[in-house]
Amino acid sequence: xxVDAYIEKMTSEAALKDLKKWRVIQFASILPxxxxxxxxxxxxxxxxxxxxxxxxxxxxxxxxxxxxxDLAATNFLFRQELATHREEIQKLLTEQLQxxxxxxxxxx
Numbered sequence: 001x002x003v004d005a006y007i008e009k010m011t012s013e014a015a016l017k018d019l020k021k022w023r024v025i026q027f028a029s030i031l032p033x034x035x036x037x038x039x040x041x042x043x044x045x046x047x048x049x050x051x052x053x054x055x056x057x058x059x060x061x062x063x064x065x066x067x068x069x070d071l072a073a074t075n076f077l078f079r080q081e082l083a084t085h086r087e088e089i090q091k092l093l094t095e096q097l098q099x100x101x102x103x104x105x106x107x108x
Contacts, residue, residue, distance in 0.1 A: 026062075
């Protein structure tokens with residue numbers, strides 16, 4: 001029982017750490033996109049390579065970390081809900097066990 005609680009706590013902390021990591025990556029992924037835009041405005045034209053670089057940076061640098069951050073957030077929320085449900089089930093089982101020990105069923 002104690003080991004399960006420890007494992008659950010550690011996995012929850014790992015999920016929260018993973019979520020924070022992807023949020024930082026998500027924020028940092030905007031910087032190359034801004035740099036690509038600055039270069040296009042600096043040279044006053046958007047070449048084919050500049051446009052391709054912009055959209056490649058957009059897809060790989062922004063959208064992928066966004067999806068991974070959402071997955072990490074979902075994982076963290078599911079782990080929290082699972083822990084809550086386990087506590088509720090444990091509480092209900094304890095109550096049922098105590099009730100059955102207090103009032104044994106009449107035997108005929």
